[in-house]
Amino acid sequence: MPRKLTDERRDLVTAIADFCRREQRVKGEPHDQVVYEKMAALGWLGIAVPEAYGGAGLGMTDLCLFLEETAYGLAPISGFGTTIIAAAAYEKFGTEEQKRVVLEGVVKGRVEAISMSEPGAGSDVSALTCRADRVDGGWRINGQKTWCSNAHFADHVLLIARSSQEESRHRSLTQFMVPTNADGLQIKGIDTMGGREVNDLYFTDCFLPDSAVVGTVGNAWTQLMAGLNLERMILAALMLGVARRAFDDTLTYVRQREQFGRPIGSFQALKHRIADMATELECARLLLDDVAATIDAAPDQVFPREASMVKLKCTELAKHVALEGMQMMGGYGYATEYGMEALLRSAVVSTVYGGTSEIQRDIIGKTYGL
Template identity: 55%
Template sequence: MSLEPTGRETSAAFAGAVRSFVARECGSPEQRAQLTDHGREAHSSPICHKLGELGWAGVAFPERYGGSGGGVADACVLLEELAYGQVPVFGLGISMIVGRTALRFGTEQQRHEIIGSVSRGEVSAIAMSEPEAGSDVGAMRCAARHTGDGYVVDGQKTWISCAPYAERILLVCRTGATGRKHDGVTMLEVPRDTPGVEIRPIDTLGGREVNDVFFTGVEVSADRVIGVEHQAWRQLMAGLNFERLVCAATFLGNARRAFDDTLAYVSGRRQFGRPVGSFQALKHRLADLATELECCSLLVHDIARRTDDDPERQLPREASMAKLKATELAKAVTVEGMQMMGAAGYTTEYDMERQLRQNIVGTVFAGTSEIQRDIIGSSYGL
């Protein structure tokens, strides 16, 4: 499937096609329960492979590398609609980030291998955070020391999403010591099944989403360096537009779904002889949330189109705004939704309790809201 760059009409048609797929493959609570082991798993490999067969997993990549020829705006449409449909493909957005990194910094062989894998619906993971290096990524200690023809990696990474499903892990590690903590950092592509790689799942409120990953004497050949040795920090900064838009589009979809589920409930639930949504206390809160959703949608998709218009331009302020707004809004909508649904929102009969568990972490991972606000404030010279 080949895609032209997204215009508004094309975008609407693509969104409609994704909704039809979602309704067929994941439209009922029973289907979602089966695909996620009753909410415990965040990723379904069979569904993601179907997205690959349709050409959608590779929507953000050139056709010559196995993609569908679309762009960032197309990826945001796809991720938003999949999130709205509650499709368990948590690994897709992460894999797209890895693919875009290969597209920008990889060799031709790496581009064909990594982007082709992502476009088939296979998962790639990113290993960056450590127990003592979360928001302060430059404090990482996981190190790769030079050998004759490559590296040997030792260290621990934590909070690594979808690692058990991954074909490869994009490892960000220290390869040199300088006076500046952001120098001497390198990206390595490590096949998940490499000897010495150990994955330990971390149980969380949202299910089995994240993992500790240990590297013990892991041998990595020199041809698995992505980009330039010691320059990974600059490469990471260059990819922030896409990373934050992936997160923003996903949580925009989550927020829309929570809003629509709340609206459906308060429109049907009757107290004192009328739908509870007709009372001013709820009606005005829904009006405010609907307005915020519209603003968030305009923000996210505008920045995606601007990124496509000039792929080399970095938009740190705007990308941080999109990530901040979408994740904070998704959390706010689900908290309000649970309150407006009353005790029903707390039961597993409805999706709201799962949505709350899913959305509350959005303001923490991929750069906390506090970090996003700091970036935005600093962009104004503060």
């Protein structure tokens, strides 16, 4: 069904689609800085950045439209997701200098990263062990972080480290702004199905001045909770775009591919699967649009149930549609030439990062008193 958009939003979607058709990358690295900076020049990367820092100052609905359309259009801008998550933390809790550096950098096409996971701590954030010890004039960081997306081409890493040994493990975490060229920080890539996307970070007596603290010492957990809406909506919007792309590519294939004298899409076994996927895509889109509008109406409120629902729905749907697409395309779905396998790789990992599907279900269940 047609999406009900204002003229301004419709124009934005059309412009993004036209841009992506010109700059589309089926193969290659997930982030192309040249393309990224072209988008910056058009003002798109600052879509959710306050006007005071050079951005457009728009809300969740506009941000989700941008994310969905760039994902659908295969734009090689993988650095944007982590950038906008980190930027929002600096906007809410950072000093004026931190805001100026990061937010103005976002508008110009700079990339930011955020690092929370460790080899022994993923879903359980309270188990973090990377240490931030007070020293004269600042902090000394020691420990390892892992699965840090985009750190290898980011300007800074928003680090969550343990700054004290208080009994309350959630009340002893602090956020730090760490330049990626800081002495004592080693960034080492992790080989994945998607290529070089994530990294191990090794901190060895990495000194950070007091000015590197983001927000309040010992308050990182509360600060992280304030950003849950944004992180989950970003991932949901990206994966809705991936799901739409996988669906459209599959539909094109089953309309054109003939076996036994007719298009394979005319066979009931495939026709009904297409119908089911189309219906689920509409449901996911309506959910995303509704939650985005809800957040825009109350931007300072956290919606744990709704944000987890939309992240769960869109990521699991993207995985399902890409798997179905690969099955319907047969050997061609497995071939790198056709791109379905790349969509599947993107979709599968989305059900893990940003809080696994199991964690999202647990959060949703807790909101019902379970």
